[in-house]
Amino acid sequence: MTDLLKLSGVHTNIGRYHILQGIDLAVPQGQVTMLLGRNGAGKTTTLRTIMGLWQASSGEITFGSERIESRATPDIARLGVGYVPESMAVFSDLTVKENLVLAARDGPLDDTQLDWIFGFFPALRRFWLSRAGSLSGGQKQMLSIARAIIEPRKLLLIDEPTKGLAPAIVMALIECLKEIKRKGATILLVEQNFFAARELGDSVLVMDNGTIVHRGEMADLAADVPLQERLLGLSLEAHQ
Amino acid sequence: MTELAASDPLPKPKRDIAPILLPIALALLMIPLIGSTSSWLTLTAASLAMGMMIFIMASGLTLVFGLMDVLNFGHGAFIAVGAYIATLVFAPFAASVQADSLLVNLAVLAPAALLSMAVSGALGLVVERVLILPVYGQHLKQILMTTGGLIVAEQTLYALWGPQIIPMPLPASLRGSFILGDVAIAKYRVLAMFIGLAVFIAIQLVLNRTKLGLLIRAGVENREMVEALGYRIRRLFLGVFMTGSALAGLGGVMWALYREQVHASMSDELTVLIFVVVIIGGLGSIGGCFIGAILVAMVANYGGFLVPKLALVSNILLMVAILMWRPRGLYAVTSR
Numbered sequence: 001m002t003d004l005l006k007l008s009g010v011h012t013n014i015g016r017y018h019i020l021q022g023i024d025l026a027v028p029q030g031q032v033t034m035l036l037g038r039n040g041a042g043k044t045t046t047l048r049t050i051m052g053l054w055q056a057s058s059g060e061i062t063f064g065s066e067r068i069e070s071r072a073t074p075d076i077a078r079l080g081v082g083y084v085p086e087s088m089a090v091f092s093d094l095t096v097k098e099n100l101v102l103a104a105r106d107g108p109l110d111d112t113q114l115d116w117i118f119g120f121f122p123a124l125r126r127f128w129l130s131r132a133g134s135l136s137g138g139q140k141q142m143l144s145i146a147r148a149i150i151e152p153r154k155l156l157l158i159d160e161p162t163k164g165l166a167p168a169i170v171m172a173l174i175e176c177l178k179e180i181k182r183k184g185a186t187i188l189l190v191e192q193n194f195f196a197a198r199e200l201g202d203s204v205l206v207m208d209n210g211t212i213v214h215r216g217e218m219a220d221l222a223a224d225v226p227l228q229e230r231l232l233g234l235s236l237e238a239h240q
Numbered sequence: 241m242t243e244l245a246a247s248d249p250l251p252k253p254k255r256d257i258a259p260i261l262l263p264i265a266l267a268l269l270m271i272p273l274i275g276s277t278s279s280w281l282t283l284t285a286a287s288l289a290m291g292m293m294i295f296i297m298a299s300g301l302t303l304v305f306g307l308m309d310v311l312n313f314g315h316g317a318f319i320a321v322g323a324y325i326a327t328l329v330f331a332p333f334a335a336s337v338q339a340d341s342l343l344v345n346l347a348v349l350a351p352a353a354l355l356s357m358a359v360s361g362a363l364g365l366v367v368e369r370v371l372i373l374p375v376y377g378q379h380l381k382q383i384l385m386t387t388g389g390l391i392v393a394e395q396t397l398y399a400l401w402g403p404q405i406i407p408m409p410l411p412a413s414l415r416g417s418f419i420l421g422d423v424a425i426a427k428y429r430v431l432a433m434f435i436g437l438a439v440f441i442a443i444q445l446v447l448n449r450t451k452l453g454l455l456i457r458a459g460v461e462n463r464e465m466v467e468a469l470g471y472r473i474r475r476l477f478l479g480v481f482m483t484g485s486a487l488a489g490l491g492g493v494m495w496a497l498y499r500e501q502v503h504a505s506m507s508d509e510l511t512v513l514i515f516v517v518v519i520i521g522g523l524g525s526i527g528g529c530f531i532g533a534i535l536v537a538m539v540a541n542y543g544g545f546l547v548p549k550l551a552l553v554s555n556i557l558l559m560v561a562i563l564m565w566r567p568r569g570l571y572a573v574t575s576r
Binding site: 073091 | 451454455457458460461462464465466467468469470471472473573
């Protein structure tokens with residue numbers, strides 16, 4: 001299977017802090033790659049560095065056949081990379097509709113795609129003309145993901161989508177991400193929720209102190225409690 | 241925190257009308273204090289006209305603050321440049337300016353205003369590329385660079401036009417007042433109100449009915465996410481900066497006609513007012529800027545009439561009061 005995204009020896013410094021210390025990873029096309037690790041391991045920095053929101057100090061980032069480590073964020077997005085940040089970053093002052101209109105960069109909203117999204121997130125249809133700032137946390141997360149998939153993207157970078165959400169909404173999100181995966185999307189997903197990680201992940205990367213300390217199949221890590229304890233400090237079951 | 245399920249109904253968002261009611265309440269409160277209805281009407285009309293002119297000058301600055309997080313202390317330079325450019329058009333057409341025909345007057349006034357906007361906008365392009373671009377994200381350097389730019393601009397105007405005050409008489413048909421009973425409302429103030437309102441409506445239409453406006457509003461709130469959606473926000477910054485500069489130029493022409501004079505440091509008296517308006521309105525909020533400008537003008541006019549000795553501090557007191565009520569301004573848009 002070809003790798004859609006590859007990072008080789010990527011270092012990122014933020015101010016005087018050396019966060020990513022030589023990241024090597026590959027995200028195979030059409031797969032969901034889980035990025036796990038303790039808080040502060042560098043997971044969010046990895047996604048932001050790929051997206052160009054923080055510039056890599058050194059190393060290579062290859063997306064498809066293009067080198068992107070020196071490109072500006074809008075150019076990376078235009079290559080087909082969607083980003084869902086941990087903070088969701090919906091535009092509170094804009095309505096749900098306006099948030100999605102803005103995300104549909106290349107033209108008007110596609111009704112078929114909208115209906116597909118509404119199938120997973122009916123709340124977005126109901127609050128179509130409501131300000132995004134007035135949505136609940138779960139609804140904002142739905143909007144944030146809808147914004148990333150309103151147009152076809154080659155790669156989705158998603159940062160802890162289930163964090164702080166009610167179980168019913170987590171289930172809806174998992175179903176949505178599964179469906180996106182079935183459609184052939186490639187996803188690099190930072191997730192702490194074991195259930196979500198096990199349900200969605202094909203392969204897994206574990207980070208610690210700004211480096212990748214483990215790579216393998218998600219199913220293997222899910223079945224190996226001692227390995228989980230060694231890599232993550234506690235078993236994934238405890239994260240449920 | 242209680243999490244709403246996706247299926248839960250959402251409380252309907254409330255429209256925040258308290259800031260809109262504020263100038264209305266202030267105006268009504270002044271009726272008994274001022275005593276005379278005609279004086280109150282004259283002062284209120286003067287406040288609205290002055291407020292509209294300040295709004296035009298401040299609207300660009302609030303978007304520049306909100307969208308670009310740039311502290312532009314040199315905004316006043318565009319005001320003065322706009323006014324000086326208008327004198328260049330007025331001078332050769334002095335006879336037309338003083339003709340009794342409104343159409344003939346407007347035939348000079350409109351091109352003067354448009355040329356002032358064009359030159360101020362172009363100057364904005366140069367300032368953004370030369371002074372602002374190297375110091376994005378560095379507030380202290382922005383203050384130093386833009387303050388330095390303002391000084392250079394003022395001194396350049398002195399060098400080109402000399403230190404004297406240049407008279408800029410109102411066109412003949414805009415002199416005098418509309419008389420309604422025992423109330424006199426200056427014609428020029430009515431025109432200023434219309435222009436200010438037209439600018440406000442135009443900005444609101446662009447911000448709320450176009451994709452460009454959506455991008456500006458989204459960029460004010462979260463620049464990074466707009467870029468992550470694939471939009472090159474730097475170009476948008478430049479466009480907003482130039483538009484803000486052009487509006488400042490228009491405001492400069494209007495203020496010069498209001499004062500009937502132009503001088504290089506004319507923006508000094510306005511800069512504080514403009515910053516007060518931008519801060520109390522909420523950085524990046526055009527609606528807040530509009531209401532803030534009217535409030536500032538009301539406090540200046542009513543305050544000047546009732547307690548002239550307080551005129552110098554009245555707007556600072558207003559800002560303190562508003563920020564105690566709403567620390568991020570009347571309509572908070574950004575968290576900066």
